[in-house]
Amino acid sequence: MCGATRGGPSLDGVDLEKETVIQGIVTKEGEPVGNAYVRLLDATGEFTAEVPTSATGQFRFFAAPGDWTLRTLAPRAATVDRVVSAQRGSAVDVEVALAAV
Amino acid sequence: MSRDTALVTADWVEEHLSDAGVVLVEVDEDTTAYDKGHIAGAIKLDWKNDLQDPVRRDFVNKAQFEALLSERGVSNDDTVVLYGGNNNWFAAYAYWYFKLYGHTDVKLLDGGRKKWELDSRELVEEIPTRATTSYTASEQDTSIRAFRDEVVEAIGVQNLIDVRSPDEFAGRLLAPAHLPQEQAQRGGHIPTAGNVPWSKAANDDGTFRSNEELEALYAEAGLDRSKDTIAYCRIGERSSHTWFVLAELLEVSNVKNYDGSWTEYGSLIGVPVALGDEPGEA
Known part of the structure; x- marks a missing residue:
């Protein structure tokens, strides 16, 4: 996608004063992964939500301020955990790079 | 029913998907998932448009269910294998639904669509x-469906x-953050209910835990096997997942799903509601 911004989906229309956004893109060898699953675990490691990535490898959660773990599963890739700290006011935007197995 | 008869693996499905008498059915919350690719030969059921009455808040009735399955080409003696996204929430809902209307041979694909995709198994776009057929449903088996009055009576008892x-x-x-609609008037839970999130019954890849x-999970939550059990969630689909675990995998007797x-x-007038992390008093 020529000219696409690296990272999560566009934040147009998202009220960052009200929402605590955790989003990003899943890649493998630099290419977006459109068939990954991203799980959001709370600070105690408990499952909170899960989304499949879009065709462009992107995902988004509406969470609450605090520490979270993003656990990413994808075909032919090792599972990756990423700890993020979310707050209201600015979106957390991460790139989850998967290693092929 | 038991784990051996109610649950099939992805390998089993690959071996049997072309068998006469085996019908694969995909049921999703995101009903466009099927259109982007599904297991070869699978038909689609829309959990809302196909399985719920368009006017009243209730399921399609016996005659509507018969018309639906007849039109989709499902026979009474077919082995129906259900799978879907969201860790099989809506597939489990459909499983419970097929049981409610008396279908004999229903199975759930362990891990559903997610496990299938993570295994890089084949998905096709061709629609079968x-x-x-001429499908005949039984009267609803209300021994697995709870209604509001019995839920109120179950407080502190079941x-x-x-x-x-x-x-x-x-x-x-x-509600879960990605589903803001269909909200109840009040938040909280039914007094004396234990909280065992559906997700604790599943592995990361969507398959059921052993x-x-x-057994250990529900024992720790205080499930008393000498009592009857009612599972509920927000709209009855996640609790179908737990109903499946209790009734079919663990063979706990007298388990009902409260689909309301x-x-x-949370919108009823006059019923008790508990707030906070504890079950609360009857």
């Missing part, structure tokens, strides 16, 4: 054609299991 997330249970949230792990769930209970 099936000859119409096992009540709230399978929503801890924040929904406590009343801090009314029977040993599941919190969107009904």
Whole structure:
């Protein structure tokens, strides 16, 4: 996608004063992964939500301020955990790079 | 029913997907998932448009269910294998539904669509054609379906299991963040209900945990096997997942799914509601 911004989906229309956004893109060898699953675990490691990535490898959660773990599963890739700290006011935007197995 | 008869693996499905008498059915919350690719030969059921009455808040009735399955080409003696996204929530809902109307041979694909995709198994876009049938449903088996009055009577008497997330249970949230609609008037839970989120019964890849792990999970939550049990969530789909675990995998007797769930209970006038992380008093 020529000219696409690296990272999560566009934040147009998202009220960052009200929402605590955790989003990003899943890649493998630099290419977006459109068939990954991203799980959001709370600070105690408990499952909170899960989304499949879009065709462009992107995902988004509406969470609450605090520490979270993003656990990413994808075909032919090792599972990756990423700890993020979310707050209201600015979106957390991460790139989850998967290693092929 | 038991784990051996109610649950099949992805390998089993690959071996049997072309068998006469085996019908694969995909049921999703995101009903466009099927259109982007599905297991070869699978037909689609829309959990809302196909399985719920368009006017009243209820299921399609016996005659509507018969018309639906006849038109989709499902026979009474077919082995129906259900799978879907969201860790099989809506597939489990459909499983319970097929049981409610007396279908004999129903199975769930362990791990559903997610496991299938993570295994890089084949998905196709071709939509199968099936000859119409003449399906006959039984009267609803209400021994597996709970209604609001019996839920109120079950407070402090039966096992009540709230399978929503801890924040929904406590009343801090009314719905999962990605589903803002269909909210109840009040947050909280049914007094004396234990909170065992559906997700605790599943592995990361969507497959069910082992029977040993599941037994330990519900024992720790205080499930008393000498009592009847009612599971509920927000609209009855996540609690179908738990109903499947209890009734089919663990073979607990007298388990009902309360499909009215919190969107009904939390809007009733005059019923008791508990707030916070504890079950609360009867």
